[in-house]
Amino acid sequence: MALAGDERPLVEVLTADGSVARSYSYRRIVGAAAAVAAALRAHPVRPRGPRPDGDPTDPAQLQVGVVTANGPEFLVADFAVLGAGAAEVVVPLAFTAEQTAAMLADIDVCLADEAGVRRLREWGLDKVLPPDAELRVLDIEQDPSGTGPLFTEPDAGDRLCKIIHTSGTTSKPKGVCIREAALEELIGSLRSAMPADAYRRYLSLVPMSLLIEQVTAVYLVVCDGGTVVLLPPEVPLVGTSSFAPRAVLPHIRAARPTALVVTPALAEALLTAADDARAARREPVPALFGRAEAPLVCCGGAPVDADTLRRLDSSGIPVHEGYGLSENSSVVSWNTPAARRLGSVGAPLPHVRVRTAPDGELLVKSTSLFAGYKGGDDPSGCVVDEDGWLHTGDLADIEDGYIWIKGRKKSVIITAAGRNVAPEWVEAQYRSHPAVLAVAVVGDGLPGLHGLFLVDPRASLDTVRAELDALGRERLSEVERVEVAHLVPADESLHAEFFTVTGRPRRSAVQTALTAGRFG
Structure with a gap:
């Protein structure tokens, strides 16, 4: 790494009042990672049996679990695993x-920070770690002087570098195997598409266990010689709590970021804050971001209501929607400041080709496709056909080179009346209500649509119910409207039970709960 001796800050951790509590230079992070990488290179690999058909993992390659919070220790662990030529399991x-036991079943070493050690003990060390796997606690404060180079071997080409979790048909997550060369292709393509130096000061708001956050908060930041700014440890990350989008707003202003990735819920929270600023006769951009120019705001995971995007635009805050999946090493397409179509998820990255199948399914071919699933083919996973096209499971239109996602093939609701509804669009409309912190729509085999709404506890449920009814009549067809709305005050346990970190509903769990009468 050319930046191994650089004293510029790579990581800054904020305090509750917005000041910088701790700062870590490139030299310190890379030096600490080099020391861990040296230990990993010397660590033996556990004996493993033959792999199932279709499993691309190498039994002779070291596998390293990483269990950390969003902190400088994650960067140390990530760099160390890459430098050691091991496969990283975050x-x-x-x-x-x-779920943790399933992901860590084959690891040789587990790297953890203090938060990770606490969580491992909560899970039960004997339940989640293989009996002969070493637990190594990361010490970011150690002096990095005298350590050797982080990378000691030439580029490994098609060597696996990551095994990424993604949801499967059961409680056990799928392990998506990412190739080192594929990740490099993706990063190079993103750098060519995004503005120069956009990531010189990036605010990380979602868990770094997500591959997209590793790409944006770590690799693109390093490529720009920038700084990743981290929230105070006590502030919930977006996607882990229904209350997180509002909780992070003061820290966005304090961080003065040049770039950040937001979820649809945070985009709605930004709009509410922008409206409040305008009502107070303040300019929205400096009020929200602490700087005169809006940062590069990117969004993915689920659609954002088009009216929300237009209103943010009018406040000088363009949001750039994108689309991706772990099976393409994260990003497939992204709107950029130079090429943007409101409501679309942008044009494919330069290294990606897309087309639609006769049934409307989006197909992707690129040089950053995954190597396969750990454990072999998964019945709930994506399929790569004999011509090299990844079948994404998403329905889409492609117009003038831009992709418009219509919903998931498997998520299309077929009501008892035989009507088909794509729930993602419906949820985006209801989510635009400022009191709705999360929403999931289900209805397979039911006479009409049911909706689970996690509502701001400060709001009147009766008032919100009436307003949602009016919103549905205004924006949605009769078939698309929620007939039975289940409104409950939001709390973190409900959010974790019924929504993923990226905000996607766990539909089967929602439908089971609603049809069982759990919420009346």
Whole structure:
């Protein structure tokens, strides 16, 4: 790494009042990573049996679990695993013990920070770690002087570098195997598409266990010689709590970012804050971002209501929607400041080709496709056909080179009356209500649509119910409107039970709960 001796800050951690509590230079992070990488290179690989058909993992390659919060320790662990030529298995702290055990079943070493160690103990060390796997606690404060180089071997080409979690048909997550060369292709393509130096000061708001956050908060920042700014440890990350979007707003202003990735819920919270600023006769951009120019705001995971995007635009805050999936090493397409179509997820990145199948499914071919699933083919996973096209499972239109996502093939609701509804669009409309912190729409086999609405506890449920009814009549057809609305005050446990970190509903869990009468 050319930046190994650089004293510029790579990581800044904010305090509750917005000042910088701790700062870590490139030299310190890379030096600490080099020391860990040296230990990993010397670590033996556990004996493993033959892999199932279709499993691309190498039994002779070291596998390293990473269990950390969003902190400088994650960067140390990530760089160390890459430098050692091992396969990295990042586990979200929000996982259950069963999910964690499934992801860590083959690891040789587990790297953890203090938060990770606490979570491992909550899960039960003997339940989630293989009996002969070493637990190594990361010490970011150690002096990096005298350590050797981080990378000691030439580029490995098609060597696996990551095994990324993504949801499967059961409680056990799928392990998406990412090739080192594929990740490099993706990063190079993103750098050519995005504005120069956009990531010189990036605010990380979502868990780094997500591949897209690793790409944007770590690799693009390093490519720009920039700084990643981290929230205070006590502030919830977006996607882990229904209350997080509003909780992070003061820290966005304090961080003065040049770039950040937001979820649809945070985009709605930004709009409410912008409206409040205008009502107070303040300019929205400096009020929200602490700087005169709006940062590069990117969004993905679920659609944002088009009216929300237009209103943010009118406040000088363009939001650039994108689309991706782990099976393409994250990003497939993204709107950019130079090429943007409101409501679309942008044009494909330069290294990506797209087309639609006769049934409207989006197909992707690129040089950053995954190597396969750990454990072999998964019945709920994406399929790569014999011509090299990845079948994404998403329905889309392609117009003038831009992609318009219509919904998930498997998510299309077929009501008892035989009517087909794409729930993502419906949810985007209801989510535009400022009191709705999360919403999931279901209805397979039911006479009409049911909706689970997690509502701001400060709001009147009766008032919100009436306003949602009016919103549905105004924006949605009769078939698309929620007939039975289940409104409950939001809390973190409900959010974790019924929504993923990226805000996507866990529809089967929602439908089971609603049809069982759990919420009346």
